[in-house]
Amino acid sequence: MRKVFASTAGLTDRPTHYCPGCTHGIIHRMVGEVIEDLGIRERTVGIAPVGCSVLAYEYFNCDMFEASHGRAPAVATGAKRARPDIIVFSYQGDGDLASIGMGEIIHTANRGEKVTVIFVNNAIYGMTGGQLAPTTMPGQYSTTTPRGRDVRDCGYPVKMAEIIAQLTTPAFVARGSTHTPREIIATKALIKKAFEYQVAGTCFSLVEVLSICPTNWGLSVRESEKWLEREMLPYYPLGVKKRPEDFAEVSADAKH
Template sequence: MATVFKRTEMLVDVPQHYCPGCTHGIAHRLVAESLDELGVGGRSVGVAPVGCAVFAYNYFNCDMHEAAHGRAPAVATGIKRVLPDNIVFTYQGDGDLASIGTAEIVHAAARNENITVIFINNAIYGMTGGQMAPTTLPNQVTTTSPYGRDASHCGMPLKISEMLSTLDGTYYIERAALNTVKNIKNAKKAVKKAFQNQVENKGFSLVELLSTCPTNWGMTPIEALKWVDDNMIPYYPLGVYKDRGEGELK
């Protein structure tokens, strides 16, 4: 029988701990495939966050660092400055990158640090049990916004791709989603490009991936995929926000 689909070399053959219906697995796959296809796995060093992807260091088949909460871009900066010829990436969620780690991501971007950042935005803190994230939508119910996120009380969500694309330093910023086959195909292109940019020494590349959290959203996996279409994409529009290779597109 011909093999039509198999595990990529860049993923370790171990069960992952993610909940059923969570899109982290897809995001991992896209990163691993990209490293594989670019042939850079052997010189890749990844940085895992604190949050749902905290164990990512067990899943990517390359050298890894586990960073403190939010600090992955600083850790990646340290690695890249020591190993400029290696491919260095961070994989961070919205609590990690958009809340506690805002200073680190903004300044890594401003420096045009030649790293690749994979930013998972599922509008909630997953690992700690569904608390409000900086990306939680207005009126969205979480365990720390039980009456819905009240913008008059705790402000509005952060739009990271829009924010970072305003910095002169950033090279490439794109937002994609992991909820449909078409969106996943686009996401793959974006992720691969973000790594290709680093291979070509272009500089700071970030891909924001709109993701699902059926467990903490209190939905079935299918409802969660639809919720991304109905609620997240309208608030967080998909597309290329910055590409210095092609001028600013949006």
């Protein structure tokens, strides 16, 4: 009999704790497969965030840190600077990266740390029970915006990929999604590209992955996928936002 499907060496055999229909498992698997495909598992150190994926250190089959809320990029900086030969990635949600950890992600990207960030954006706080995220859509219900996100109070959702992409420092920045098999395949290619840039020692890389949260959105999986496509995609356009190859040398030199 021919084996057509197997688990990836990049993940442990442990069953995840994620809710039914959650796409964290798919994103874990994409990252795990990329780590396996690139043959870097034995020199990779991952960093789990605080949020739904807090237990990611149990699932990735490589050395893992657990970071405090939002600080994974700083931990990544310390690890990578101390051991430039290892491959360092952080796996963070929208509350972790775009709210409490905004300072760390911006400055880690801006310093051009040779690390890879997987940013999962499901427009809601999952683990604490469906509160407002910086990426929650206008009008979207959350337990702390019971009348829907009022942009006059909360501002508009934060577009992290675009924010990181507009920094001058060379980087690879892209956004993918998980709402269709086609997008999953495309997103895995982006994640692979992101890791490849790190393996080559080229630049900082970040892939934002749009994800669904049926539990806290209060929708079925099918409805969630439709909602993501209808509400999130127009606001969070997919694709590569920035490539290090596009970088034009800035000739500024203020030495005096």
